[in-house]
Amino acid sequence: MTARSTALLTDRYELTMLDAALRDGTAERRCVFELFGRRLPGARRFGVVAGTGRLLGLLADFRFGDAELRYLRDEKVVDAATLAFLEGYRFTGSMTGYREGELYFPGSPILTVEGTFAEAVILETIALSILNHDSAVATAAARMSIAAGDRPLAEMGSRRAGEDSAVAAARACYIAGFGATSNLEAGRRWGVPTMGTAAHAWTLLHDTEEDAFRSQVEALGVGTTLLVDTYDIAQGVETAIRVAGTGLGGVRIDSGDLPTVAAQVREQLDALGATGTKITVTSDLDEFAIAALAASPVDAYGVGTSVVTGSGTPTAGMVYKLVARQDAAGGWVGVAKASVDKNSKGGRKAAFRTLDAGTATSELISVADGFEQLETALSHPDARALHVPLVVDGEVDPAFVGTVGVDAARAHHARVREELPVTALALSRSDPAIPTVYVEQ
Amino acid sequence: MTARSTALLTDRYELTMLDAALRDGTAERRCVFELFGRRLPGARRFGVVAGTGRLLGLLADFRFGDAELRYLRDEKVVDAATLAFLEGYRFTGSMTGYREGELYFPGSPILTVEGTFAEAVILETIALSILNHDSAVATAAARMSIAAGDRPLAEMGSRRAGEDSAVAAARACYIAGFGATSNLEAGRRWGVPTMGTAAHAWTLLHDTEEDAFRSQVEALGVGTTLLVDTYDIAQGVETAIRVAGTGLGGVRIDSGDLPTVAAQVREQLDALGATGTKITVTSDLDEFAIAALAASPVDAYGVGTSVVTGSGTPTAGMVYKLVARQDAAGGWVGVAKASVDKNSKGGRKAAFRTLDAGTATSELISVADGFEQLETALSHPDARALHVPLVVDGEVDPAFVGTVGVDAARAHHARVREELPVTALALSRSDPAIPTVYVEQ
Missing domain, CATH: 3.20.20.70 (Aldolase class I)
Structure with missing residues (x-):
């Protein structure tokens, strides 16, 4: 039994960039990173956000202890100044985002991370690892749950997933409508009912x-x-x-x-x-x-391999991109990579789901190059704001973590799934069930 | 930072069976479980065994501590006698198997676990989770390594895999011929060179x-x-x-x-x-x-999503089956499920790779219903025995764990890959490169 830090679940280039940014002064620039998917996994009609509560829970363990610092020093990954920064590292920025269990569509700004470049850039890998895996599983699970109707559905695929991903998969399935799992650790850690x-x-x-x-x-x-x-x-x-x-x-x-x-x-x-x-x-x-x-x-179904591997699409393919930053004068600039095949929208976003008589009609995304919080005057009286504060100045909202967070996510998913248009429930490959509409400010 | 036990990375039915077996006396029957794949992942021409060293390393943490026992008691998963058994649980049996990095084919007896039913049955999930994930990644990685030839190849897919599976994937890629990873934890824990x-x-x-x-x-x-x-x-x-x-x-x-x-x-x-x-x-x-x-x-390649997700086949699909057990009189009986669509071969196995002038010609599997160790009189003078002792009476051979084990596995893989026939190097879907031949005793 070993103590563990999550800080090195990180791609080396994040620390290399941090190292260079601490030298040239850009490390302290305030930044907005956005986690989103350019498309839905597997040409599905909707996606399901999962993993947010796990990410928020693991933030507390994202600390560089002796073992981590020693490795970075011995391998000369970063210099002494960066080691000193990492030794005191604690995320003090803020995160807003979609609730866990929420539906998402192409371009949905699922998670917005705001802080200095230094503190936000090094969360890229762990945030994507968790959200990409858990959302891929939850998206597949929701479709199975819809197909099963009122019949009980249990997840029993632990043996076909990495041993820790298996626990996360059981949790994601439960959020997306499964009733139970075979995985005992998912029961102990996340309160998922177990069976077998x-x-x-x-x-x-x-x-x-x-x-x-x-x-x-x-x-x-x-x-x-x-x-x-x-x-x-x-x-x-x-x-x-x-x-x-x-x-x-x-x-x-x-x-x-x-x-x-x-x-x-x-x-x-x-x-x-x-x-x-x-x-x-x-x-x-x-x-x-x-x-x-x-x-x-x-009377009941048990699903293994297919759900824990995302039923053909084992990763949601989300990315974590810098979308806005301060310039040298302190003003805000929306930024985006310009290469032709990967269009990204710069600027901080706000997101709303427009509804007509309770049925979703569009994913409305309001874009601003500037940084002010957008309370867009919407023409749709039924629109539902999709962003909630998850972390404020380094403080994680306890409503979203642990077993409480899982129960809330499961309830939220059941609720918002009711908003899907009937066409979204078909299993065949298709365009997204609702269009993503951008409103430029 | 939390201490961790791996004991609940387990499907509930294993403990339910243990519970019933402790009541009816069968828990103490000596058993042989075999971990094998009925087919190769993704209709590939060969598979690569990976994860063995991780499994052996995690065996020490497969202990039921207060938190695990409390959960099992509170949820009434097992009774008091079973809780007492679990409190003292430590695997005291033996494992023989393929070296990590070894090639495998349909039916290869990759891991043989021998012990009482009680101590061996509860390792099913963790053994399969690890071997299925890591072998799927290693099998995909080996093909990429062959395709890359002498050009350096780095794994950078952490963001497209669960955060812990990402570390395991980086390790599996390194064993199968990649030169580096972006994942810092894989560098720290397993000695894989990092880049980025x-x-x-x-x-x-x-x-x-x-x-x-x-x-x-x-x-x-x-x-x-x-x-x-x-x-x-x-x-x-x-x-x-x-x-x-x-x-x-x-x-x-x-x-x-x-x-x-x-x-x-x-x-x-x-x-x-x-x-x-x-x-x-x-x-x-x-x-x-x-x-x-x-x-x-x-000059160099970086591979992300495809390798960490097994390039279309994210799990190797291996199973863990009871193949031999003692009967009430203490004699050995080979056993196998009989259902028509999932033929399994009962009996303890020994495995050899036959070679002709250094090139593999078959996977020769010797089957015995009885329990005696098979030193089959082989007609092929070039045959190489594939089983090595990994755990003897509960003692793990340190040569197979930690960074030493990773280095040995990588070297072994490079060596045995040279035995593949040229046809095995093609990337298209195919039958296995060599046939599996059973010799019944």
Whole structure:
């Protein structure tokens, strides 16, 4: 068990720039960095913001301790003046941004970080790592949650993700509508409900399937779920009901052509009198497979690989760009990279979702080269402001971190998902469900 | 900074099975679990094993402390007897397996875990999380390294991966042939060389591109690499040489049609007399883009998103299966799930790579239902045994962990890659480069 700092979860060039900026005096220039996505992951119709609460929580651990400073000194990454700066580093700037669980669209200014160049530039990697991973998972998860409708949906993909990303993925899925996870650390750290009963190893450990079922029922009660596909599914179902009785809580199927198998198992369970025994399916599901099972007698879904890997799009592709800075005279300048293939909009932004009778109609982004907070006079009376203060002068708002933050994000997502137009719920590749509209000041 | 246990990076059903097994007496049965892939990630021609050293390192932290036990008790995940078992848990079994950096093929028994059911079953999730992630990245990285040939290759994808997976990805890339990473924590923790100079924000921070270049050269010397595509590339190159002189170390290009742009920049640099200034390209590269640049005047590559996400296959899809166990009488039984679509081979395995004049010809896997160590009488005099002892009775071999383990894995990978047949080096989707051949005892 080792203490940990998050400060070196950072690309070297951020510290190299800091080093040079401390020499030439630009380190103290006030800057606005913006975290946004140029497009939605996987040509989806909407994106889901996730990770904000984790980032805010890890800010406190973004400190350079002895081990980190020693490494930077030994490797000559930065000079002595920069080491001294890093030793005292603590983010004292401010962040405003979208609530976690909020929907986003191309260009949405998801997170705005304001501070000196020195204190804001070194947060680039950790901010992007967290938001890109968690939002990719949450975006995929929301589509699966929509496809599952009222049927319970559990995340069980930890084994197909890096061991720490797995915990983050379970959290992101819960925010985006999943009901539970198999990952115990996600339960302990983030309050996500956990579930799970037995693997094929359980059946194989015993001399017979019947021994395994009997032992499981004795340990966990007849309300448990028995995995019936280790050998022959029909035989497994028969044994399960013989051992547990018709009050058996559920059976799980992890292989086969699921629509066919689910129908057969339901028929067999009903014929045996186990009409209340539920069927959970868990074999390589994604949003399309879940949708295809809508008419099948399936009671619950477990999703693994596809959701933790963003269902084909494992990163949201967000970027962290300098959009405004003070000049030498102290005035504000909007800035943006000019290369033709990566147009970025300079200037600080404010963002609003316009609504018509409760349904989203556009992502309205107000751009100003200057720095004043924009309280745009909107022509849409229904518009909802999307930015909230997350960190003020280095103080993180506790409403957005820890398990409280997760619960709030999950509730917020459920609420704002109701604003999506019906066309946004289709699973096929498409343009974003609503247009992004820029209003230049 | 918080102390950490890795024990809850675990799917709940492992503890549920443990709970039931402690009740029915099967917890003490000796078992052999095998970690393997049914197929190669992304229809590649070979896979690269990575993560073993991380897993062995994290075994020491796989302990249930107060926080973990309290969570399990409060959530009623397991009963009091199981909590007592977990409180004293320490893996005392053995592991044999492929060296980290080794090649693997479908069915290769990459890791064999032997111990009681109780102590071995609960390692399933953490073992798979680590091996699946790291091997997916290493497999993609090896292909990029082959495509890059002698040109230096750096990993800079941290921002497109979960913050901890990013560190693991940098490590996996280094093992598979990359020369450096942007990730400082990978440098500190694993000894991977780090690199990086400046982002677009550096140029945008300054009033002019010239100011930015001048300041960078003053801080880092003329050997530095200047990012020249913030505004206009030709202008950027001209400014770079004017500021730094013809001794400038390098320029970096992060946008545009790279074959075209690289040729133009080379021509311009040469015309300016900067014939020794190197060109690094970093814009959305993958193994195919790298291969397509083979004839272009590019000196070094930086790869981000594609390598940390496994270039289309972010998880290796390995599984952890019970393959042999003791029965009630103490005899050994080979076991396997029988469902038609997921054939697994029961029994403990030994694995060999057969070679002909130094070139691999097959993955030879010897299967025994019994438990005796197999010293198969091989007909191939060139065969190389692939299993080495990693953990013996709970003691981890220190040669495989920490920075020593990383260096050994990188060297081993470079060595065994030489055994690949030439056909294995092609990038297109294909069957595995060599067949997997089973020898039943």
